[in-house]
Amino acid sequence: MAKENCWEFFKCGRQPGGDKVAELGECPVAYSFITHRVNNGINGGRTCWAVAGTLCGGQIQGSFVDKVKGCASCDFFHIVKREEGGNFVKTQEIIIKIRGEVK
Numbered sequence: 001m002a003k004e005n006c007w008e009f010f011k012c013g014r015q016p017g018g019d020k021v022a023e024l025g026e027c028p029v030a031y032s033f034i035t036h037r038v039n040n041g042i043n044g045g046r047t048c049w050a051v052a053g054t055l056c057g058g059q060i061q062g063s064f065v066d067k068v069k070g071c072a073s074c075d076f077f078h079i080v081k082r083e084e085g086g087n088f089v090k091t092q093e094i095i096i097k098i099r100g101e102v103k
Contacts, residue, residue, distance in 0.1 A: 003083055005029075005045025009076050012055045024060065028053040034097055038089050039080050046080050050094040064095060 006012075006029060013020030014027035029051050032044030039046035048054050049071035052063045056074075061067040068091075071077055081088050 003040050003046070003080075005041050006048040006054070006076055007045065009079070010055070014055055024055065027055065032098070034100075035094060038094060038097070039084050039087075041080075046084075047089070047094045049074065049077050050091050050098060 005015075007015040007018065007027065012018070012024075012027065014024055015021075015030050016026060018026075029044035029048045032047065032051050035044040035047040035051070036042065038044075041047060044051045049067070050064060052061070052067075054061050054067070056067065056070055061070075
């Protein structure tokens, strides 16, 4: 089975062309180009826990600080971590990349 991106796993409908875009807007994960291919995802599709403005529990989440606790217990986070094994890019590294501190 192919590795899924978060929008495929959660079926949130916030990906470009998704059925919830009109209601909830497009997810910033879909446009997180700097994280493209990190953890083998498309754009931020396998780094959603480090991207602000994602959907969880039917509500759009705020900053990383606001959502980190919930994401740490998320099934998708643990699936990505298991699938990537020793190649898993840690959250701190992803955030540094997003902030532009590493090219």
